[in-house]
Amino acid sequence: MLVAKAVRKTYGGIVALEDLNLTVESGSTLCLLGANGAGKSTTMNLFLGFTSPDSGSIEVDGLSPSRTPEAARRKLSYIPENVSLYPALSGLENLRFFDQLSGHQRSDGELTEILVSSGLIRSQVLQPVAQYSKGMKQKVGLAIAFAKGAKALLLDEPLSGLDPKASSEFTGRLRQFQETGCAVLMATHDIFRAKECASTIGIMRAGQLVELLDASQVDAQEIERIYLKHMREDSAI
């Protein structure tokens, strides 16, 4: 579903990605771990078509985001670190708007159910988003992604700033996506949550994917050890 082949990306001479190769199949989740500046967000932006690779290729369900960004984006859902919503609109209105953008015409009842199933309390659905906490916004973000029914989901550090309970709820909802056969690519710093929801864990360092681990074969301590080893090498470099 999501494929990156020998991708190289530089910004004004600074290498952001070097020979990146990765594949995320339908129904699987790849979590990218890495320090700040390792290239995780650049990878997300490449799949979203916000930037183009200098060399190599990026594919979303066989489509190139740099050549046909709109078509590629229609196959994706995206949840950033801070879910961006319109503060003057309620959760329901935001969902309705994004749902209509994705070509659906759901009733308010259906949309409310999606919001509730994403973890929002029914009474909060009609409140303006300006009054929402970060966790509530993340739930609306999930609901938007869920309603779109995209084939792939991109998450850019979605757990950052969430309390443990909210994080736990979020990963629980994420599993629902996997069950629908959606390919998930998530960038995160949270090793334990990554282990909890990923099928594969990738470690990025200085724009390169230096390690690819089968999440079912390693425990969290092992992942942390490997991660820290790479980070130390990074510091040494």
Place this chain on the structure above:
Amino acid sequence: MMGALLQKEFLEYRRDRRLWLLGVLLFLLLSAASLDGWNRFQADASARASAVEVDRKVWVEQGDNNPHGAAHFSRYAFRPLPVLSAFDPGVFDFAGAAFWMEAHTQNPTSLRRVEDVVVHAPFSSLSPAWVVLVAGSLLVATVLFSSVSRERENGTLKALAASGLSARDFVVGKMGAPTVLIFLLVVLAMTIALGPLLLTKFNPEPTAIRVLMLLVLYFCVLLSFSFAVLWISACARSSGEAFNLSALLWIFFALASPLLAGQLATTIFPDIDEQSLRNEIQLKAQTPFWVGSAGDDAKAAQERAVEEEFGVSDFDSLGFDREALVLQAHEEFANKVYDELYGELQARHRNQDSVQRYMSVLSPLLAAQRISAGIAGTDLLAQWDFADSAEQHRREIIELLNRDMMIHGADKGFSYMADRSLWESIPDYQTSAPSLKEVVRYYFIELSAVCVWLVVMAYLAFRALKTSLVRGQ
């Protein structure tokens, strides 16, 4: 998708307190300005009608008088007051509303309303046209400056891009929403502003076209300004920067450019002072004729013309009054001087106006202000038309009076008395405002400027919005 975006934009507008606050302020200002404009129009129109009537009455009922005495007693021409002056008084408050048609002298127009003002506001007076243009554009700038920059700051722009929204739909949604908003705003504003006019009896044909033209003009200008603000919003790094640039643009377009244009106009083409004009008139049109011999040629030419007209070789054989002939010779002599002096004065005013015209290329709001006054019939074109036609009328009636005295005065000269029949035969002053065709021709550059601004701003906004969405920032 486009529909969803438009719906979302309108929902945001509906919940934008700034829009409501400024909208209410605009509505109040406009209602007050509209009522005042209409009251003023009615008061001025009735004062003018009564003045015309009084002028005719005192003229016809002046009793027996010498025609030359009557030429000094004379008449006034009053400037026609177009019905749309209630909406846009243009330059009429700053120009004379009456023209004194006395013998011997061409006077400038007189009676300027602005002299009655007890306090001068830093900017123009509050007319409906000013409110729509200046307060309307302020509302547009305030509501739209963060249209894209806030989406970028909030991250919703990225979310929109990630949703697969096409650039075309995004651009159409972002530009379509203000288009609809401005259309509604202009229609509402014009309905309030012209409401009193629409409810009363007026010659519907030319005015309806003019109202329609005003509607299109204000729509196009506010739209081009809104596109400029959208362009800024899409290019600015932050909403703060977008606001600063939009506010500066508004200040330049709405407030500074008219002031700067006026300042430049009078710096490059300074006004002739009244005293210089008066001195020139005295030294070129009066003294040389009455004291020197400069009028001899004019007198001889006048004599020849009369002889030719009546088929004689000697003026004296006609038994006509020579003093009246001399008076008319002076008119002919002085008229050439007036053509030169007032021609120079008007050329200077035209040059000043040209500076404003070329300045308006830099500001669509200034261009609109000028075109609006032209359409309303309250611009300099209408003023010059009034002054020129009134002067033409003055020359005609003085000639008629001198001719009567010449033919019937015989040897009585200034003792000859004419009666009511002569006064009744003198035509009343009548004129019509410049036609729309003339207005369009005169304001061709301003109209072109408005169109170019609209196209260029639409293109720039289109490009910037498209780029913003594609880049997701």
Place this chain on the structure above:
Amino acid sequence: MFRLHLRRQWQAYWSEKRSLISLGLYIFLALWALAGGINWHLQMINVVSKPPADMITDRDTWLADLERVESGETVSAYAARPMAMTFLAVQAPSSLASLAYRHESIHPHATLINGWRNESTLFRRYEVQGASALRAGQLDLAFLVTVIFPLILIILCFDIVTREKESGRLRLYLSQGGSVVELVFARLFVVVTPLMVVPMLCVLAAALAFSAPFGHVLIWLSAMFVYALFWCGVVACVALWSNRSTSAALGSFVVWALIAVLLPSTVQFSAQALYPLPSRVSFLSEARDAEAATRRNLDQRAEAYMAEHPDLVVSTDSAVPAYYRAAYLANIDVNNHTAPLIRAAEEQRSSQRRFVKAVGFLSPALVVQGGIEAASGTGVMYSAAFRRQARSFLNHLLNEIGPATVNASRISSSKARKIPEFIFEPPRVPLGAYFGLVWVGCLGLFLLIIAKRKASHVS
């Protein structure tokens, strides 16, 4: 500590692009305004110091003719007639007029007064300025101070606090024991100082060039100072109460647009709408009607006049044209008939002035403009006084020459000499007129105190 802030802000001010561009533009506009003002002043002096060419007979020639008549010499029948006794009335620009001359071209500054004039024709021939340029007005120093100064202050200071908040520096700054009060006031001080010094130098230059009285200069400078105080208070309050730079910019800008643009226009408009003046066209009609009535019944009117002056004897001087008497009688009748209209207009004008004075307190821009105009000797109050005095002089002259004109005789040279030249008396500006400036100053102080309180609670 405050000195440290001042030093830092001073350095920041001279290294910021927006400060330098704004200050450069401000200096350019100030110099343009000053140059334009001085040029206008010199032109006005030139205009009012020379008698116009159509001032048919100057006073000395007229008096010499009269003395020749009295000594029995033969002169023209038209010579030394009272109707030809002409006075030049001028409103010379006051010493600081060049600083606030924006709308001066609208009003007359000179006219000729003689028996041929009545109140409707006294100022007939001065409207030669281009209407569109007149509408735009002139850029003078008063405009620079009341409109442009606050705008530049806002542009340079609206984000004093929000910029620190948004960058996260504010918390660091506070945790190091920094004071927001000092931060805000140091920035305001640094920005306001050059913005005040520039017009101050212009005022002093104009004062030195035209020898202005010290008191007027002091009022000018005080008006600038209280206005600056007020805007510093506004900017500080908006900056402190805003959480984001956008809202601070929007807030300050809307306050500026309200105070400097919309309120003055609304006050002007409301005054005119609530207390409309009788139409000038109606005034003209009234004058025409009166003139026509007099001319129609000239003999009866002359008899009536003679009856009012029983000491007059009928002259036998047939060389004097009849239109002298006709014109004179028509003129006094015009003045009598239009007097109620003029009174009504004066009353409405007073009501408008009272209204503007009362409501003007809402807009410090309007109050300061009024104070500046009073100190500069320009504005509506001065032009109204000039018109009033010219009208009053005309009526006095008509009274003096009346009997002799109707009687077709001449007045004595001793009586003629007793008629003084027209000298414009500038209206006395009551001290209360400057109360508005005190109000603006108090308002400014109040806002600064509130800002100081708020600043000490910012976190």
